Amino acid sequence: MAQLLDIQSTDWDKEVVQEDRPVMVEYWHERCQSCKEMAPIIEKLPEILGEGVKLARMNLLETKENRKFAIRGGIRSTPTFVVYCKGEATGQIIGSMEEKDFIDQLKMLIENADKCTPGTPIDEA
Amino acid sequence: MHTGYTNRRGIALYDVIIIGGGPAGLTAAIYTGRMKQKTLLAVGPSAGGQIFLTYQVDNYPGFPEGITGPDLVDRLVKQVERFGATIDERMVDSVDFSSQPYKVRIKDDVFEARSVIIATGSKNRELGLESEAKYMGRGVFVCATCDAALYEDQKVVVVGGGDSAVQEAVDLTKFAAEMLIVHRGSEFSAAKYLIDEANENEKIKIRFNTEIIEVLGGDYVTGARLKDTVSGKEWEIDTDGVLIAIGWDPNTELFMDQLELTEEGYIVADDVKTQIPGVFVAGDINDTVYRQLATACGSGCRAALEAEQFLSKK
Numbered sequence: 001m002a003q004l005l006d007i008q009s010t011d012w013d014k015e016v017v018q019e020d021r022p023v024m025v026e027y028w029h030e031r032c033q034s035c036k037e038m039a040p041i042i043e044k045l046p047e048i049l050g051e052g053v054k055l056a057r058m059n060l061l062e063t064k065e066n067r068k069f070a071i072r073g074g075i076r077s078t079p080t081f082v083v084y085c086k087g088e089a090t091g092q093i094i095g096s097m098e099e100k101d102f103i104d105q106l107k108m109l110i111e112n113a114d115k116c117t118p119g120t121p122i123d124e125a
Numbered sequence: 126m127h128t129g130y131t132n133r134r135g136i137a138l139y140d141v142i143i144i145g146g147g148p149a150g151l152t153a154a155i156y157t158g159r160m161k162q163k164t165l166l167a168v169g170p171s172a173g174g175q176i177f178l179t180y181q182v183d184n185y186p187g188f189p190e191g192i193t194g195p196d197l198v199d200r201l202v203k204q205v206e207r208f209g210a211t212i213d214e215r216m217v218d219s220v221d222f223s224s225q226p227y228k229v230r231i232k233d234d235v236f237e238a239r240s241v242i243i244a245t246g247s248k249n250r251e252l253g254l255e256s257e258a259k260y261m262g263r264g265v266f267v268c269a270t271c272d273a274a275l276y277e278d279q280k281v282v283v284v285g286g287g288d289s290a291v292q293e294a295v296d297l298t299k300f301a302a303e304m305l306i307v308h309r310g311s312e313f314s315a316a317k318y319l320i321d322e323a324n325e326n327e328k329i330k331i332r333f334n335t336e337i338i339e340v341l342g343g344d345y346v347t348g349a350r351l352k353d354t355v356s357g358k359e360w361e362i363d364t365d366g367v368l369i370a371i372g373w374d375p376n377t378e379l380f381m382d383q384l385e386l387t388e389e390g391y392i393v394a395d396d397v398k399t400q401i402p403g404v405f406v407a408g409d410i411n412d413t414v415y416r417q418l419a420t421a422c423g424s425g426c427r428a429a430l431e432a433e434q435f436l437s438k439k
Contacts, residue, residue, distance in 0.1 A: 031193075033268070036171050074345055076275055
């Protein structure tokens with residue numbers, strides 16, 4: 001069963017760079033209202049997207065290293081959802097939006113991450 | 126689960142529908158629920174309103190150590206639930222106050238109400254610059270609480286001169302390295318204690334008679350173009366972020382064709398009573414003066430008591 005992984009900046013190499021599949025990372029924190037709005041959708045992602053993509057979240061209030069890491073990566077607002085291939089960003093979505101629009105855009109970003117080993121095709125939700 | 130009475134057309138009928146889930150709406154729901162009025166509270170996707178966006182609340186009675194905005198919202202929601210109001214986390218799409226019972230539509234569901242309390246609050250005002258829209262979420266931001274952590278050790282320009290601009294600049298210094306508050310006017314309209322806090326804070330610099338005319342950058346904000354409103358002189362500064370805190374506009378779009386609005390977009394009302402019997406307003410949506418947590422709760426309480434009185438006469 002696909003799952004949503006909570007990661008720290010110190011896990012980056014292991015969880016994102018060394019991963020063959022595309023990885024989506026949500027940069028979020030618990031004081032962010034738009035993150036709260038998106039949370040029910042994010043929790044459904046493992047079921048919707050299956051094993052073809054790795055899903056992870058980084059909480060920016062958890063450690064100073066997480067914040068530094070996000071700032072260096074150009075994150076300026078929460079939530080920001082970035083799709084990575086071997087640690088390289090291939091696309092991002094900023095802010096909250098309607099479930100259908102979000103899933104459509106995210107699927108497109110994952111499919112565009114074509115340098116990654118193709119994973120299981122994403123089912124049409 | 127909707128628990129209103131169901132009429133013979135199968136439509137749920139409530140004594141009170143409260144639109145908006147900030148402190149005013151939540152307080153109104155505590156009162157109407159406790160008075161055993163069947164209550165629907167339409168909070169939208171997240172309860173709390175502006176107070177959810179506040180790091181630390183130090184001026185609300187009964188919390189001597191202070192409380193965070195999100196913690197206070199959690200407590201208010203629990204208190205609403207204790208008295209039985211139904212909470213709907215969807216946005217209201219339209220209302221019809223042309224005849225009793227009033228109608229409130231949420232997606233495909235229509236709910237009827239004998240009275241309605243409007244507590245939809247207000248939204249951040251924008252500067253209206255093209256570059257502001259372009260860099261929104263890429264260095265331009267409106268919620269210090271939401272995005273402060275992403276400006277750790279960075280430079281930020283805060284635009285505005287009222288309570289929220291000065292308060293948010295002070296809050297941001299927890300993370301940011303350097304703040305510059307630019308204000309069009311020649312003095313702040315913020316409360317004196319906030320101005321004192323800003324003046325005493327070494328990270329904060331202040332420029333009066335200055336406006337921001339363009340946000341600069343590539344993929345992200347790297348600077349801003351400022352203008353001295355007295356001399357007309359323009360110059361550029363380096364900055365990593367621009368926080369817009371120039372005030373609010375009331376969220377009254379939903380009611381434009383149902384209720385008379387003032388030129389500024391506020392609902393014409395006598396305190397909490399609108400011109401339509403049984404339709405009330407509460408909180409920041411109709412407060413041009415105080416805009417405090419305590420005053421929002423107070424007007425939520427008044428609106429609920431007026432609704433109770435209205436319902437008992439019918």
